[in-house]
Amino acid sequence: MNYGPVQAVPATVGKPASAANHQRGRIDLVEQLDKLLSQRSGDRHLVLIQDFPDPDALSSAWAYRLICQQYDIDCDIYYGGTLSHQENIALVRLSGLPARRWNPQTKTGPDLSKYQAYVMLDTQGTTSQLTRQVEEANLSLFLVVDHHAPQKDINATLIDVRPHIRATATILAQYLQSEVLLTLDRSNSTHVKCATALMHGLRSDTNNLMHAAEADFMAAAYLSNFYDPQLLAAILRAARSKRVMDVIERSLRNRTIQNNVSIAGVGYLRYDDRDAIPQAADFLVTEENIHTAVVYGIVHDEDEEREVVIGSLRTSKITLDPDEFIKEAFGQDLEGRFFGGGRTTAGGFGIPVGFLSGFYENSDYNRLKWEVFDMQIKQKLWRLVNPEDGLISTD
Ligand SMILES: [Mn+2]
Numbered sequence: 001m002n003y004g005p006v007q008a009v010p011a012t013v014g015k016p017a018s019a020a021n022h023q024r025g026r027i028d029l030v031e032q033l034d035k036l037l038s039q040r041s042g043d044r045h046l047v048l049i050q051d052f053p054d055p056d057a058l059s060s061a062w063a064y065r066l067i068c069q070q071y072d073i074d075c076d077i078y079y080g081g082t083l084s085h086q087e088n089i090a091l092v093r094l095s096g097l098p099a100r101r102w103n104p105q106t107k108t109g110p111d112l113s114k115y116q117a118y119v120m121l122d123t124q125g126t127t128s129q130l131t132r133q134v135e136e137a138n139l140s141l142f143l144v145v146d147h148h149a150p151q152k153d154i155n156a157t158l159i160d161v162r163p164h165i166r167a168t169a170t171i172l173a174q175y176l177q178s179e180v181l182l183t184l185d186r187s188n189s190t191h192v193k194c195a196t197a198l199m200h201g202l203r204s205d206t207n208n209l210m211h212a213a214e215a216d217f218m219a220a221a222y223l224s225n226f227y228d229p230q231l232l233a234a235i236l237r238a239a240r241s242k243r244v245m246d247v248i249e250r251s252l253r254n255r256t257i258q259n260n261v262s263i264a265g266v267g268y269l270r271y272d273d274r275d276a277i278p279q280a281a282d283f284l285v286t287e288e289n290i291h292t293a294v295v296y297g298i299v300h301d302e303d304e305e306r307e308v309v310i311g312s313l314r315t316s317k318i319t320l321d322p323d324e325f326i327k328e329a330f331g332q333d334l335e336g337r338f339f340g341g342g343r344t345t346a347g348g349f350g351i352p353v354g355f356l357s358g359f360y361e362n363s364d365y366n367r368l369k370w371e372v373f374d375m376q377i378k379q380k381l382w383r384l385v386n387p388e389d390g391l392i393s394t395d
Contacts, residue, residue, distance in 0.1 A: 053099065080128055166213050200232055265295075315345055
């Protein structure tokens with residue numbers, strides 16, 4: 001099948017003029033997708049999601065895979081990092097969600113020659129370290145579905161990027177609701193599990209619908225006909241590990257508060273515990289009189305002696321744009337890439353430790369290195385929080 005140049009990219013970026021137009025645009029897009037998938041029957045697609053997949057990405061990828069089965073297109077879902085939030089692990093275990101890890105450093109990824117194209121869901125490639133591998137293999141980009149602000153020029157056969165929608169799961173639910181691509185069936189247990197995963201995805205990206213837009217509520221209403229509330233409850237009950245609790249405890253102990261902003265460095269963490277950082281930020285922002293919390297730590301990857309400062313921001317302040325805040329606080333690297341960004345109410349950053357990487361047993365070096373990074377990050381953050389005084393207290 002020819003995956004050549006873009007024939008038609010629907011203008012779906014930006015806010016629709018009216019609900020009726022919006023409806024029309026969506027149907028056009030679904031019909032286009034239906035036509036394109038029919039032409040690709042028998043193909044195999046690689047589905048890329050972000051390195052540290054969240055429920056929104058995982059469920060969207062699963063829904064795409066089920067859609068593709070209708071067209072006799074096989075899909076393999078891959079992520080480059082790790083599954084580290086206990087709810088994500090529970091989601092994958094309890095629902096049987098078919099996503100696999102591909103560590104680009106170990107060169108044991110799938111044989112890319114068996115794919116005719118790849119698809120990016122809940123990402124535009126900037127949050128996946130697999131993008132480069134896939135681009136180098138000259139795989140053509142068939143479809144991008146995302147709700148983040150447009151991040152770079154994408155050359156794909158079909159693009160559905162809608163920043164006014166709060167979850168990619170909402171967009172996939174809309175595809176399902178059209179009943180053109182796949183008709184969900186309540187007696188099909190895979191459909192029920194996928195609908196549950198989508199419900200989880202759209203709830204978790206909208207802070208339990210608190211930040212949901214109209215389209216997200218409509219999608220949740222549609223999914224309510226199919227999802228399994230008991231399965232969702234089981235996923236949400238997933239317990240935090242002791243190590244995650246320890247990181248939350250450290251964040252509480254180390255936090256400093258100024259102008260209703262709470263900032264905490266938590267020191268070193270193992271790669272697999274990386275997700276403790278956003279969970280600690282989620283917790284710190286619940287404190288009385290706090291509207292914004294930032295938690296960061298040095299994440300240590302034993303496999304390859306690599307260290308990265310990973311941070312998360314959570315805010316309930318409507319006027320604070322996490323994307324702007326993080327870009328302003330940390331700026332860009334030598335190649336002009338920002339160290340992080342965000343969406344409504346949440347943001348994150350990753351700063352390579354680079355030459356200073358390396359963890360030494362019982363060494364003052366570790367402590368010293370942490371203090372340097374800790375102070376540097378605090379200075380950059382406090383400068384934004386307290387523009388009038390440049391000095392920070394380090395207690
Ligand atoms: Mn998302």
